[in-house]
Amino acid sequence: xxxxxxxxxxxxxxxxxxxxxxxxxxxxxxxxxxxxxxxxxxxxxxxxxxxxxxxxxxxxxxxxx
Numbered sequence: 001x002x003x004x005x006x007x008x009x010x011x012x013x014x015x016x017x018x019x020x021x022x023x024x025x026x027x028x029x030x031x032x033x034x035x036x037x038x039x040x041x042x043x044x045x046x047x048x049x050x051x052x053x054x055x056x057x058x059x060x061x062x063x064x065x
Contacts, residue, residue, distance in 0.1 A: 007061055014057045023047040 026043040042048050
């Protein structure tokens with residue numbers, strides 16, 4: 001339980017420091033994986049970069065815990 005609490009606290013800090021402003025995500029189309037899974041394509045830009053930065057930090061937390 002302590003470990004889960006610590007990870008959530010780390011995640012909250014990352015989100016707070018990274019998402020000072022809101023993100024405006026822009027999409028450019030719809031595609032599929034083998035006609036089984038539908039997904040939207042995200043346009044490149046600052047919002048996508050910020051989202052990737054958050055994901056990278058979260059992956060590092062997962063690896064260290």
